[in-house]
Amino acid sequence: MTLTFGVLNDRAGPFSDLAGEGSVVAAEMAAADFRAQNPDIAIRILSADHQNKPDVGAGIVRKWIDQDGVDVVLDVPFSSVALAVHQIVREKNRLMINSGAGASEITGALCSPNTLHWTYDTWALANGTGGAVVRSGGDSWFFLTADYAFGKALERDVSEVVLRNGGTVLGAVRHPVAATDFSSFLIQAQGAKAKVVGLANAGSDTINAIKQAAEFGVTEGGQRLAGLLVFLSDVHSLGLKVAQGLVLTEAFYWDLDEGTRAWSRRFAERHKGRMPTMVQAGVYSGMMHYLKAVKATGSKDTATVVAEMRRVPAEDPLFGRSEVRADGRVIHPMYLFEVKKPAESTGPWDYYKRIATIPAEQAFRPLAAGQCPLVSP
Numbered sequence: 001m002t003l004t005f006g007v008l009n010d011r012a013g014p015f016s017d018l019a020g021e022g023s024v025v026a027a028e029m030a031a032a033d034f035r036a037q038n039p040d041i042a043i044r045i046l047s048a049d050h051q052n053k054p055d056v057g058a059g060i061v062r063k064w065i066d067q068d069g070v071d072v073v074l075d076v077p078f079s080s081v082a083l084a085v086h087q088i089v090r091e092k093n094r095l096m097i098n099s100g101a102g103a104s105e106i107t108g109a110l111c112s113p114n115t116l117h118w119t120y121d122t123w124a125l126a127n128g129t130g131g132a133v134v135r136s137g138g139d140s141w142f143f144l145t146a147d148y149a150f151g152k153a154l155e156r157d158v159s160e161v162v163l164r165n166g167g168t169v170l171g172a173v174r175h176p177v178a179a180t181d182f183s184s185f186l187i188q189a190q191g192a193k194a195k196v197v198g199l200a201n202a203g204s205d206t207i208n209a210i211k212q213a214a215e216f217g218v219t220e221g222g223q224r225l226a227g228l229l230v231f232l233s234d235v236h237s238l239g240l241k242v243a244q245g246l247v248l249t250e251a252f253y254w255d256l257d258e259g260t261r262a263w264s265r266r267f268a269e270r271h272k273g274r275m276p277t278m279v280q281a282g283v284y285s286g287m288m289h290y291l292k293a294v295k296a297t298g299s300k301d302t303a304t305v306v307a308e309m310r311r312v313p314a315e316d317p318l319f320g321r322s323e324v325r326a327d328g329r330v331i332h333p334m335y336l337f338e339v340k341k342p343a344e345s346t347g348p349w350d351y352y353k354r355i356a357t358i359p360a361e362q363a364f365r366p367l368a369a370g371q372c373p374l375v376s377p
Contacts (some may be wrong), residue, residue, distance in 0.1 A: 002042040003300060005031075005287065006070040008057060008085065009100055010309045011049035014204035015077045017233040019100050022280040023075045025271045030287040037049075038295055046070065050067035050081050052177060057081035058088055065092045066232040071095060071300055072290060074283050077202075079103035079150035083110065095302050097290060099282025102202075103153040104228065104365060107329040111372035114302060116309070118322075118330045119251045119282035122150065123365040125228050126157035128249030128334055128358055131165070133196055133226045139167035142194035144185050144209055147174040154200040154228055170194045179205055190216070195224060202229045207237050214242055230339075232278045235351045240342040245349075247338050252278040252318055253352055256335070259317025275349045281318045286330070289314040289322070291376045323360070327372035335361035 007027050009019040031043040048069060050057035057076070064070035065088070065117065073089060076082040077100025089096045090112045098106065099119040107117045107154055141162050144210045145151040151174070153312075159169045170192045173185045186209075189197045197218060199209050206227055213225055227234075230248040254264035254275040267276045293308035306324075314322040314330070322332040337352040367375055 001040070001289070001294075001300065002044065003072070003294065004044040004046065004068060004070045005072050005074055006061070006064045006068075007045065007047040007074045007283065008050050008081075009075045009077050010052055010061060011047075013052055015052070015100070015202065017237070018203055018231040018277045019075055022267075022271050022274065023100070023283045025267060026276065026280045026284040027074055027287055029267065029270070030284045030291065034288060034291045036290075041291075041295070050076070051076065052078045052081065054080045054084040058084040061085050063090050065094055070094065072287070075279065075289060077101055077279060078148070079106075079153065080148050081182060082106065083149060085113055086110065086115050089265045093302050095290070095306065097286035099286055100279045102150045104370075105153065107133060107325075107327040108334045108365075108370040111327045111370070111374050112343045113306065113328070113374060116286065116306070116324060116328050116330055118286040119278050120249070120334070121329070122154040122157040122366070124334055124363050125154060125249050126161045128336055129226060129228050129247055130158040130161040130198070132225060132336055132355070133164045133224070133245055134162055134167050138196040138224055139165070139225065140170055140194045141167065141198050142170050142189050142192040142199045143172035143200050144182070144189060145172050145174050146205055147176055149227075150202065151200045155198070158198055158200065158228060167204070174251070175201070176206070177205065180208060182209050183216070185209075186213055186216045186218060190218060190221060190223065196226050197223055198226045198228055200228055202231070203234070206230060207234050210238060211242060231279070232275060232349070232351065233277050235311070235339055236274075240340060240345055242349065244337045244341045245339060247336065247343045247355070249334055249336055249358075250278050251334055252281040253275075253335060253337065253354075254349065255352070256354075263317055268361065285314065285316050285318050288316060325367055326375050327367060327370055328374075329364055329367075331360040331364050333360050334358040
């Protein structure tokens with residue numbers, strides 16, 4: 001049997017550090033680890049840059065399936081691309097294991113039997129980071145929002161948390177993807193006089209917004225920045241002097257325990273000394289669970305394999321025990337972290353201190369609340 005995987009992501013743009021080549025490395029590690037025990041199963045891995053454009057991503061996936069026999073599409077950061085691929089794999093009866101995109105619609109009203117959402121989503125981020133900031137006194141918000149599906153979904157989900165906890169949303173401004181100048185957006189945020197400026201963006205947009213907020217003295221004026229999706233790679237780019245004190249929600253951190261440390265050191269050896277992000281860890285975890293289900297069933301029929309993935313929980317050193325729900329949402333613990341001060345860090349990549357562990361059943365939207373048509377009422 002030969003299995004073909006396609007790693008689809010941003011290879012040169014604002015999300016290349018959090019996914020990019022590192023996600024390919026994670027897939028190659030999964031293939032090597034699985035084949036060490038199962039040499040009779042051949043594994044091919046393809047990769048491509050979707051350039052953060054839905055039409056480009058859709059074209060790649062159609063070619064992969066029609067000409068290259070791709071069975072599973074992996075990663076797919078940038079929610080509008082993920083939603084386009086989401087439709088194609090359903091039409092072609094293939095599978096997407098998404099670790100990179102965040103829009104919670106993927107397992108909500110738009111859910112599909114051909115998509116599994118592995119790592120995080122906007123609902124989890126809103127209730128993790130957003131909820132923690134509101135509970136600590138940040139009860140008035142203004143959003144800097146990336147103008148695409150993920151940013152809008154994150155703004156919506158965090159706004160619901162703020163309002164549900166008695167807070168107020170004073171406004172929002174939308175910025176283009178890969179923005180370099182946030183000055184006008186930050187001036188509007190300062191003018192709103194909200195206690196919290198919520199950054200509903202990701203990758204280099206988050207990095208640039210935080211850097212320029214420091215230059216504009218946003219926090220010196222009494223406002224607080226909330227990075228609603230901050231990756232380890234972002235903190236590495238920012239440096240602890242700028243990033244210190246940020247509260248963030250992640251599904252994975254390389255230094256959680258012996259299991260995460262051992263895998264992450266192997267990853268770093270293969271990827272320029274860089275520790276993995278949660279997206280890259282999610283590629284490995286999702287692919288391994290799929291491979292185990294193929295072995296157990298002796299089939300690569302999508303419905304058969306997904307049924308086995310739902311029947312048997314995933315278990316690995318990266319995410320612990322993960323369960324695949326009927327809506328395609330994969331549930332596992334999430335973690336609330338605070339970025340360390342420079343003096344607290346003991347070495348390279350030692351960036352986070354854990355504030356809380358959010359149990360799997362609390363970390364993600366309740367199954368009955370997502371309006372997924374695959375879920376029985």
